[in-house]
Amino acid sequence: xxxxRVNEIVSENGTGAPSFPxxxxxxxxxxxxxxxxxxxxxxxxxxxxxxxxxxxxxxxxSGDATGSGSFDGTGDLTIAVDVNTSTYAxxxxxxxNAQGLSGAPDIAVGNIVAAAATFSGDxxxxxxxxxxxxxxxxxVGVITATKGIDIRSNTLTDTTTFRYGYQYVDGDGDPxxxxxxxxxxxxxxxxxxxxxxxxxxxxxxVLNSTVASAQGLSGTPNITIGDASxxxxxxxxxxxxxxxxxxxxxxxxxxxxxxxFTTAETTTSTPNIRVDGSTTLNSAxxxxxxxxxxxxxxxxxxxxxxxxxxxxxxATLNWxxxxxxxxxxxxxxxxxxHQIIKTGSAAFTVISSANNAA
Numbered sequence: 001x002x003x004x005r006v007n008e009i010v011s012e013n014g015t016g017a018p019s020f021p022x023x024x025x026x027x028x029x030x031x032x033x034x035x036x037x038x039x040x041x042x043x044x045x046x047x048x049x050x051x052x053x054x055x056x057x058x059x060x061x062s063g064d065a066t067g068s069g070s071f072d073g074t075g076d077l078t079i080a081v082d083v084n085t086s087t088y089a090x091x092x093x094x095x096x097n098a099q100g101l102s103g104a105p106d107i108a109v110g111n112i113v114a115a116a117a118t119f120s121g122d123x124x125x126x127x128x129x130x131x132x133x134x135x136x137x138x139x140v141g142v143i144t145a146t147k148g149i150d151i152r153s154n155t156l157t158d159t160t161t162f163r164y165g166y167q168y169v170d171g172d173g174d175p176x177x178x179x180x181x182x183x184x185x186x187x188x189x190x191x192x193x194x195x196x197x198x199x200x201x202x203x204x205x206v207l208n209s210t211v212a213s214a215q216g217l218s219g220t221p222n223i224t225i226g227d228a229s230x231x232x233x234x235x236x237x238x239x240x241x242x243x244x245x246x247x248x249x250x251x252x253x254x255x256x257x258x259x260x261f262t263t264a265e266t267t268t269s270t271p272n273i274r275v276d277g278s279t280t281l282n283s284a285x286x287x288x289x290x291x292x293x294x295x296x297x298x299x300x301x302x303x304x305x306x307x308x309x310x311x312x313x314x315a316t317l318n319w320x321x322x323x324x325x326x327x328x329x330x331x332x333x334x335x336x337x338h339q340i341i342k343t344g345s346a347a348f349t350v351i352s353s354a355n356n357a358a
Contacts (some may be wrong), residue, residue, distance in 0.1 A: 007344020032286065034059075048168040070093060245269045245297055245305065252276045253291065260296040265328060280311040285342040295336040299329035299356060305336060310348055315340075320353035332358025 009018050064084040070076045141305040239255040246269040248303035254276040275284045306324040308315050328334050339351040
């Protein structure tokens with residue numbers, strides 16, 4: 001077998017590569033560039049497979065997802081990808097632009113900014129809802145507020161029922177309801193099913209507002225109003241006692257302002273005016289306020305009253321006509337009227353009168 005050792009083999013004209021029409025075995029060819037590789041891919045012994053690249057290459061990602069890795073052909077390449085969280089969600093669940101969500105997932109976020117939202121189920125908010133430039137709040141069911149309903153500029157109108165459990169007042173004690181017009185006003189506590197409590201009005205409730213019509217009030221509330229107009233029947237309860245004043249000296253205004261004793265008097269008496277056994281009239285009235293009390297007794301000449309106590313202390317009486325009665329009526333009913341005006345702490349001016357009706 002012969003060997004041919006040369007430094008350079010060229011074509012016959014000396015300007016190109018030679019051709020090997022019958023192939024070549026064990027031929028090692030070296031080129032300064034890649035110009036001749038394509039020509040000898042099938043005949044010059046060029047490798048059809050390789051274990052790796054002679055020079056490793058870097059493969060990278062750019063844009064909203066970035067990452068890179070070195071690939072030399074000896075194995076698979078895995079690239080760790082960093083996602084731009086200002087546009088897309090990452091593994092921490094941060095999303096500023098989310099579309100195509102489906103199903104019923106639980107999503108926890110820090111802050112939501114949206115133009116509108118619709119909820120088909122209940123919405124529970126543990127913090128404070130702040131409304132800005134809201135002109136109308138529409139609700140199909142009952143709106144419940146524990147405090148802080150401020151109604152100032154417009155008159156509320158309704159044809160059903162308006163309920164509130166607690167009254168919110170300004171620092172000066174005035175309620176924040178300027179004008180209220182309802183078919184029915186129901187105040188005081190309500191039950192969990194929104195039905196009224198047995199006492200519809202909380203004792204001591206203050207209503208310094210215009211109420212066009214109020215019905216269904218019950219219990220024994222204390223209601224303070226500014227101006228009142230009554231176009232129908234105005235009735236007042238009378239406390240009727242089957243006895244005489246001298247045996248029932250405490251006149252409790254919690255039972256009413258008119259007290260009628262059906263048993264004929266037999267002696268003089270000094271009634272004691274109070275609200276009830278635990279509440280004084282002095283604590284119930286403010287300076288400049290007044291109450292009118294009427295005491296009706298079954299007449300008897302020996303049974304009459306010339307004095308009056310208020311909260312257990314003697315009061316000075318100013319009798320209409322200039323003098324106190326000296327005897328009771330011979331028959332019929334004796335009617336004592338006392339107008340009590342509070343002028344200071346435990347200080348009262350009392351205007352009294354006594355008349356007989358037979």
